[in-house]
Amino acid sequence: EDKVVQSPLSLVVHEGDTVTLNCSYEVTNFRSLLWYKQEKKAPTFLFMLTSSGIEKKSGRLSSILDKKELFSILNITATQTGDSAIYLCAVDLYSGTYKYIFGTGTRLKVLA
């Protein structure tokens, strides 16, 4: 059964801290791994990763994929209160149809 697991489930930090969110997966027919940020409504896209070892960066956020060990991390440096959200990891795969399987999510709260 295809599975995506995120850790930790929740995290509380102070502004300025650096956080690392983890996503591990066990799926067949992997295509890519994606990170999303969800505040009150639908998820907003952060990164898509298809190749191992290549870091993707956007401002204070960065992410990398390890296809051998089947995991990805999302780093946020110098956190701000606006980073408070649920961070979702999804794996794009083919299982009779092309679809995403979402992880459990990590709820991040950044305190001022």
Add this chain to the structure above:
Amino acid sequence: GAVVSQHPSWVICKSGTSVKIECRSLDFQATTMFWYRQFPKQSLMLMATSNEGSKATYEQGVEKDKFLINHASLTLSTLTVTSAHPEDSSFYICSARDAKGLAGSTQYFGPGTRLLVL
């Protein structure tokens, strides 16, 4: 960028009624649309994959007679929750993948519909 809309954004209904939720891709054609539900403090759970002009593919455990999906055109998919009950109350989110469906193409998410069944 690609925009997906959903309507309505909020719906409250009585138990036993049916509710229809629309999902539209506004500036691209979507051969495939997806319907998810999300319970409070939980992740998105894929309910079904909707392909234009064919029957939807439902995930295990999702009742196809309860959650009717129609994808009549390349820009519109609808989800009808039939005979809704309080346990159907949830946040329903659709997404769309563009018609190119290239490897690596992403899904674009709608803003979601919050359903409350009394």
